[in-house]
Amino acid sequence: MLRRNRYILIGLMIVLVFSGVPNAECNGTNNIGEVHILDVGGVNPPTIGWMFAENATLATGMTWDGGYTGQTEMTWSYTNWVNDSNGIDTVFYQYKFGNDEWVNRTPTLLEGNSTRGRYSYTMTQSIWWDWELDTVQVEGGLHVSFRIFANDSLGNWRTTLPTSKSGYWLSITPPFSNALPYIVAFSTAIVVLIVVLIRRRQRGAIQ
Secondary structure (H helix, E strand, C coil): CCHHHHHHHHHHHHHHCCCCCCCCCCCCEEEEECCCEEEEEEECCEEEEECCCCCCCCCEEEEECCCCCCEEEEEEEEEEEECCCCEEEEEEEEEEEEECCCCCEEEEEEEEEEEEEEEEECCCCCCEEEEECCCCEEECCCCCEEEEEEECCCCCCCCCCCCEEEECCCCCCCCCCCCCCCCHHHHHHHHHHHHHHHHHHHHHHHH
């Protein structure tokens, strides 16, 4: 009887320890109501494989929910095709944090050539727990705008419609690595209490 209870208590302790880990939630897309002018120049500018139509002018926002478990980075990865029969000269993945200026990042050509290529870039933001404010802080803020610029060898260019990413954290807890000793101590105290109660019950049954 005691051995069976021991396994039950071990299982209970494991559940208690890992119950403090929040889960990441799904993303969504919504219309944010911003209207942009098409940024296209020259004749037959590059075509860019994008999630929205090339002639779209109504901006879209993407929202995400996350759970913080002590991670130090959050990343956004993009992969897109860029084509131009005249030869692609430059491709920039551009980011903007809040109301700051656009920042150029040079992607990596994964495959293809100067007229048709698949490009990729991963943006990394530092993330940490702010003990003074008791919340998660993200480098550059939680609102990020993204777009792609490309021009060809003749000077023709195209910029995709900006897409905004905004997010917030659900089930926020302090970093799991820092909270773990407290969770273990609390779980151990509960297990010890249950063991004492079970033994008292067994002694009472014997008497």
